[in-house]
Amino acid sequence: MTNLTELELVHCDLERIPHAVFSLLSLQELDLKENNLKSIEEIVSFQHLRKLTVLKLWHNSITYIPEHIKKLTSLERLAFSHNKIEVLPSHLFLCNKIRYLDLSYNDIRFIPPENRNVKGNHFEILPPELGDCRALKRAGLVVEDALFETLPSDVREQMKCF
Structure with a gap:
């Protein structure tokens, strides 16, 4: 499993990101859509996944994007659609390799002045x-x-x- 490049954990009723995912060092794409994720604080552990370029977190109940997201320096595609995010945080814009960012169908009410x-x-x-x-x-x-x-x-x- 150490050579796994894509992982889909779709509609699994997950409330947290499984810690086993953080040891998949060859992982390039992770799809966690349609789960019960409310917080993704453990996303800081993704910084060790240096090949991770695609992260799909759509159709969950995530309310905010933690500051740790900026440590995911290889991310190119990030999908947060259909969540409950209210603030578009400035640290999200520190992920300078992102080419695709989907924040559709959230509750975004605030964009920081610097953005x-x-x-x-x-x-x-x-x-x-x-x-x-x-x-x-x-x-x-x-x-x-x-x-x-x-x-x-x-x-x-x-x-x-x-």
């Missing part, structure tokens, strides 16, 4: 749904003028009001 400035990126368009994020508009999302112009006019007007 509201998205200038200088390579976005070609912003999704119109962004205009529905009232709290984000009030908080002052900072984007390039040209990018702002890609939003539908009604969304731009709503965002100017805040």
Whole structure:
């Protein structure tokens, strides 16, 4: 089992991540969807899994992303959709290899101020749904003028009001 590269523990009613997973040093992809995970504090132990590039934690009851996530330096894909996350923590953005981040269908209500400035990126368009994020508009999302112009006019007007 030491050469195992992919592991799916899907719909197993897990409340914690099994400690045996942390000894799978060749593991590249771990899928823990549809369990009963509420906390992932033990994620700090994943730092020893230097080959882990994909972590799927969707469809659980996770309420927050622990600071230890930044120690997972090889992560490229991270899926937290369909959980109960309320805060998008700034330490999540320290995982600089992440190319895919899914936080859909959570209860995100707060984005730390240091993460509201998205200038200088390579976005070609912003999704119109962004205009529905009232709290984000009030908080002052900072984007390039040209990018702002890609939003539908009604969304731009709503965002100017805040």
